[in-house]
Every structure is written in structure tokens, then in C-alpha cells.
Amino acid sequence: MESKAIEKEARLMKGNEAxxxxxxxxxxxxxxxxxxxxxxxxxxxxxREMPNRGGIVLQAESEVASINMIYGAAGAGAxxxxxxSGPGISLMQEGLSYIASAQLPCLVVNVSRGGPxxxxxxxxxxxxxxxxxxxxxxxxxxxxxxxxxxQEMADFVFDAFRLAEKYRNPAMILTxxxxxxxxxxxxxxxxxxxxxKTPEWATTGKPKWRERNIITSLFxxxxxxxxxxxxxxxxxxxxKQEVRYEEFQTxxxxxxxxxxxxxxxxxxxxxxxxxxxxxRIGLTRPITLYPFPEKIINRLAKKIDFFLVVEMNAGQxxxxxxxxxxxxxxxxFKGRMGGMIPSPEEVLEEVEMxxxxxxxxxxxxxx
Amino acid sequence: MNDITITxxxxxxxxxxKTLTDTPFHYCPGCGHSVVHRVxxxxxxxxxxxxxTIGVAPVGCSVFAYNxxxxxxxxxxxxxxxxxxxxxxxxxxxRFVFSYQGDGDLAAIGTAETIxxxxxxxxxxxxxINNAIYGMTGGxxxxxxxxxxxxxxxxxxxxxxxxxxPIKITELIxxxxxxxxVTRQSVHTAGAVRKLKxxxxxxxxxxxxxxxxxxxxxxxxxxxxxxxxxxxxxxWMEENMFPFYPLxxxxxxxxxxxSKN
Numbered sequence: 001m002e003s004k005a006i007e008k009e010a011r012l013m014k015g016n017e018a019x020x021x022x023x024x025x026x027x028x029x030x031x032x033x034x035x036x037x038x039x040x041x042x043x044x045x046x047x048r049e050m051p052n053r054g055g056i057v058l059q060a061e062s063e064v065a066s067i068n069m070i071y072g073a074a075g076a077g078a079x080x081x082x083x084x085s086g087p088g089i090s091l092m093q094e095g096l097s098y099i100a101s102a103q104l105p106c107l108v109v110n111v112s113r114g115g116p117x118x119x120x121x122x123x124x125x126x127x128x129x130x131x132x133x134x135x136x137x138x139x140x141x142x143x144x145x146x147x148x149x150x151q152e153m154a155d156f157v158f159d160a161f162r163l164a165e166k167y168r169n170p171a172m173i174l175t176x177x178x179x180x181x182x183x184x185x186x187x188x189x190x191x192x193x194x195x196x197k198t199p200e201w202a203t204t205g206k207p208k209w210r211e212r213n214i215i216t217s218l219f220x221x222x223x224x225x226x227x228x229x230x231x232x233x234x235x236x237x238x239x240k241q242e243v244r245y246e247e248f249q250t251x252x253x254x255x256x257x258x259x260x261x262x263x264x265x266x267x268x269x270x271x272x273x274x275x276x277x278x279x280r281i282g283l284t285r286p287i288t289l290y291p292f293p294e295k296i297i298n299r300l301a302k303k304i305d306f307f308l309v310v311e312m313n314a315g316q317x318x319x320x321x322x323x324x325x326x327x328x329x330x331x332x333f334k335g336r337m338g339g340m341i342p343s344p345e346e347v348l349e350e351v352e353m354x355x356x357x358x359x360x361x362x363x364x365x366x367x
Numbered sequence: 368m369n370d371i372t373i374t375x376x377x378x379x380x381x382x383x384x385k386t387l388t389d390t391p392f393h394y395c396p397g398c399g400h401s402v403v404h405r406v407x408x409x410x411x412x413x414x415x416x417x418x419x420t421i422g423v424a425p426v427g428c429s430v431f432a433y434n435x436x437x438x439x440x441x442x443x444x445x446x447x448x449x450x451x452x453x454x455x456x457x458x459x460x461x462r463f464v465f466s467y468q469g470d471g472d473l474a475a476i477g478t479a480e481t482i483x484x485x486x487x488x489x490x491x492x493x494x495x496i497n498n499a500i501y502g503m504t505g506g507x508x509x510x511x512x513x514x515x516x517x518x519x520x521x522x523x524x525x526x527x528x529x530x531x532x533p534i535k536i537t538e539l540i541x542x543x544x545x546x547x548x549v550t551r552q553s554v555h556t557a558g559a560v561r562k563l564k565x566x567x568x569x570x571x572x573x574x575x576x577x578x579x580x581x582x583x584x585x586x587x588x589x590x591x592x593x594x595x596x597x598x599x600x601x602x603w604m605e606e607n608m609f610p611f612y613p614l615x616x617x618x619x620x621x622x623x624x625x626s627k628n
Contacts, residue, residue, distance in 0.1 A: 029458050030454070030457055032454065056457050056458065058457060060450070060483075061479055061480070061482075061483035062479060064447065064450075064479075064480075065447070065450040065453075065479065065480055065483065068443060068444055068447035068450035068451050068454070068480070069450050069453050069454035069457070070454060071441070071443065071444070071447075071450075071451050071454060072423065072441060072443070072450065072451030072452060072454025072455040073458045074454075075441045075451070075454075075455070076421065076454065076455045076458050076459050077458075078454075078458035078459075080454070080458070094444055095444060095447070098444050203421050203439035203455065204421075204439065204459060204462070205418050205420060205421060205438075205439055205459075205462050206417060206418060206437070206438050206439045207418050208418065212433075212437055212438055212439050212440065213439045213440075214433045214439070214440050214441070214442070215440070215442065216424075216433065216441070217442065218430060218431075218442050
């Protein structure tokens, strides 16, 4: 009893380390990775902890090798993960496409940084489209979860594996350098609370009683390849039941901010500041970026004056919000790029400017 | 259905091993792949390790190796078979794991994976089919294409000044401490086939020792890609390939290791 109470005690941890600790508690069999800022603490944490606590950690020669080691190990039925940041995640896209096609569960963590190119090591949300639209070749999707706190960096590891294994699909935690590097209070998930069993499709060696298992993404006959595609699309349709989002003060809101991850943390402050000024403002935070919470956004669109999408990119989730709103109400955008983080004050300023513009146009309509 | 059993009237002298499926090979007539597949699977059957063996197929002519080998298999991305095999072996260390790759896969796009897999001394068998050409895509120049060799992307013969030299990847990886057993074989004669079988057998036995990577190169032919009849291709291989890629063991395990276990 006492040890359990201690287990539940809050700890102060870096986002990257909380995520790695959660993965150990989720009993991953192996981690394959390559150093890149701002996520190297994940590889370092595993390198330090795994030899004593079980599980395999291997520093690969590249992200290309890492993701293909993931393919092999996941295909062999193991619970496996890798992590990287923008440039490394780009290198993994071919492998992710193979993994999605072969329908293997695994976790890929993107602690993203500003791009394009080598960019900067400062936090960014510029990989949203890459993460949610497939990223590699062909028609596929990765399940994408976006944490907004160190607590969620830890919790979402369990959620990601649960979903990945349930749907036989790669899952991604899309976070950023700030959430990875910052320290916060975290209550770690309990060890072993995620059941594990070797799937029957895994290549573990063919016993006499069953046919051989084959892990492949090659279906050379177009009729067969189309069937695989239809099955994937059916799965993505089914995935919609896993949509998760958070609403903050939206019930009476005229203006609703839409933001994920770190931007949502900032926007929570914007809502508080706005409310102090008497602005009826709220926030919708998509937690699953894929599947995207399109229904709630569409529902809100019918009740509010306008949306303001706030992202640390040039307007990527903006496209999904616009598709969800489908012209029902105006959708505006406020973004910073290249590793810059918007301040709550500058977002609120944008809100006030938009409110003024909307009231003018509203007056004109009345006249 | 297509099964052939040959007897001498008294006993069966030739039949399909249980480790091969009853599927006709898609390989071109005269190609070495089907022989290598068969020899590899004969060894798996004879060692009684079908239940414990996992193979990784490449991208290239042998991309469909899993259609023929009656064992659990994975099909890896181009060049990444040894990385996938690493993933499998690391999570299932008591299984026998092999990768099967051609020269484009292993010695061009997958060079980094090849070198680092061996350098880590992954306890797997890497089978390397070297026919000095990209067969599946229609006969383009490979990293192992010989100097002056005519291919569809070196129609005037490989000019090493412009396209680099044929790479002896097997000699290269033999330098690495992680390489435990490195040999170069062929399948162009009955004797050569028997030698390859010995090499595969040794490689699987060595895998039990956990002492590093076994690497078996098979110098092979590509009648279709080389634009030759199977017979011509064998002669060309003997006259041109073997002098540059000499057959035989390149690195043998230290004497004491295999016999003591």
C-alpha cells in the first residue's frame, strides 16, 4: 500500500524523460533511435535505464535504420518505439509508409523543431501536415496524439500503444522542443497496466500447426492492392471513434480559438486574459490530430462568430479546421514560424483586432 | 501439383524440401536465385530449424522470396533488410534470422545498413547475391558491375572514371571485427552448390554461438540482364566475374570457437 502511494507521488521531470519513463512502464520491448536535438534525452534515458530494467535499446546508424529496425521488431510482435525530430522524422517517412501498409503497431515520437531544412532547434508545429496526412508515399495515415503538458507526454505513450495495437497502425506523438525540454509536475502511469501479448500474425518462427506468417507491403496485383487500400480506409473510418479533444470555456463563446500542443497551452492563457476583459472567448484543443475532431468544430461553427486558429507554423491545422467548418463561419489564423513562440498578449491583440473588424462588418450588414 | 520427386527406382534421390512451398519460381531460366533459395531451405530443413527461422526478403528480383520459402518472413524496404533483421533478432535472440539481398540492395542503397549491421556483429546470416546488375528493373548498372560491363545505364561499358569502381563489399565488411564468418561462393556447378550448402550450414551453426555476423556472398548470373543465354552467362561469369570476385573463404572464425560448442 505504502509503496503504491509513493509510486503515485508527483515528480518533477523533463517532458522527454517523462515520456521515456512512461515507455519503460508501458513495458516496451525495444527502442531504436538516433541522436537529434531536441529529443536526445529520450535515447539517453533509455540507454541509462534499460540495461537495469529490461528491454532493448539500440542506437542505430541513422533514422532510416531506426525505422526499419522498428519494422522488423514490430513485425516480430514486439512493442517498439523510436523518436526523433523534424529532419530525422523526414528520413523515416518511407519506413512509416511500409509500416502503415504492412499494418504494424509501433510508436514514433516527433519532438519537433523549426524547419524547413536543418532549420532551428527551437520548438515548432511545422510538421502537422507531414504527421496527419501520411507523410510518406501512398494513401495511409498515422494515428497522431498531441500532448500539451509533461503529464500528457507520459500518459499519451500508453494511449498511443493502446490505439496502435488495437488498430494495427503506427501511432505518433507529435510534440515539440518546448514540451520535450520543460520540467513540470508529473504523476507517472503505473507499470504494467498495459496488457501485452504476441499477436498471431507476427513472424516469430513458423510452428508446424500454422501457415507461415508474412509481413509485407508488396501487393503487386492492382486488384489486391486496391483491396488492401479499401481495408486501410475502412480502418481510418473506424478510427474516428477514437477522436479526442478538450474544450475550455466554449459554452457561451463568440470567439473560439483552435490550437494543439504548446499553442493550446498559450491559448488557455489567452482565454483567461480575454475573459478578464469581458470577451466571450473559448478554446478547442484537438488531442488527436488524426483522427481530427471535425464534428465538434463543425458544431461550434454554427454557434459562434468566428474561429481563430493559433499554430506555430504557417497555417497547417488551419486547413483541417476550414474543412470542418465548411464555410459556416469565418476562420482566421495567427501563426509564428521558425521556432518562434507566440505570446498570449499578441494572440489576444489579434482577437481584439478581429472582434473590431467583425463588429464593423456586422454593423454594415445590419445597415 | 508441380512437385517433382525423382527416384532411381529404389529410393527417392531428389524432392522438394518441406521448407520450400509448392510454388514455381518466377525467376528467369538459368538464374541462380532459385538454386540459392533451394540450398538455403534445404539447410533449414536438415538442421531442423524451420520453426525457429525468420527470413527477410529485399527489394529486387528476390522480393518475392517469401512466396517460396516456407518459413516466417518479412519483406523489407530497399536496402534495409539487415536493419529489419536486426530488429527481429534483437527482440527474438533465440531465433535464426537471415537477410537475403542483391547487389543493388546491399551494396548501393543499403551500404550504411550493411556496414553497421556487420560492425555491430548482429548474430544473423546475411546472404548476398552478386550478379553485377539490377535485374528486376531491367538490367541497369550496379555498384558491383565490372569495369567495361555493358548495361542499360552503361551502354558504352562501365567507365570507372565517371561511374566509380565495382565495389568489393564482401572484402570491405570482412575487415570489421563484427564479421565472424565471411565467404564467397557460387552455384554454377554441382560442386559449387555443395560448397554453398556447407557454407550456409556453417553460418547457421555459428549463429548459435552469438559471436557475430555470418556473411555469404554468392556470385551469380543474370542471363536476362546480361542479354545472354544461360550457358553463355555461366561462361561470362567464369571468365569475368570470378577473376574479380574470387571464390572462397575470406574470413574464418578463430579455430577454437565452433567445435567447442
